[in-house]
Amino acid sequence: MVDLIELPIDPMEDTPFLAHYFPNIFAKALVPLNPHRWPAFAAGSAMASEMPEFGDKIQTPLNNLVVAKEYLETSKSDEQWRDRFWQVIQDTVSINGACEMGENLGSFGAGAAANKIADDYMDEMVETSFTLRQRSLR
16 A cells, blocks of 8 residues: 655654754844844844853844744644744834834834744743653652
8 A cells, every 4th residue: 555645754853843844933033124123123132131251242133133033943743833923023023113114113123022022922931841851740
């Protein structure tokens, strides 16, 4: 007998099925798509950063990109991946809308908002990891 549909996934692997097909779909998540808005956005992100070193403050927008990428990659199921995917889309559209409507001031504020969003993503990743670990201990 021939299998008509063979899913390219290892059932023992933790990576969701959809993450195999869309691994790095948002290389530009949580940043303005318009390059003219990047300087004000980066300044707002750096000013809102809680990092003590100046070099770390400047690197905050790049760290936000890494957090958004990890937020999608750490999904434990297809449903969670889809939920997180749409959340990243919604947040990216909100940031881009603020940048375009508010011009430089909006871009500056969007940079600070991107830091808060990335912090929320990190908190959710930690909380999900902790609750899954607690369930496995029972």
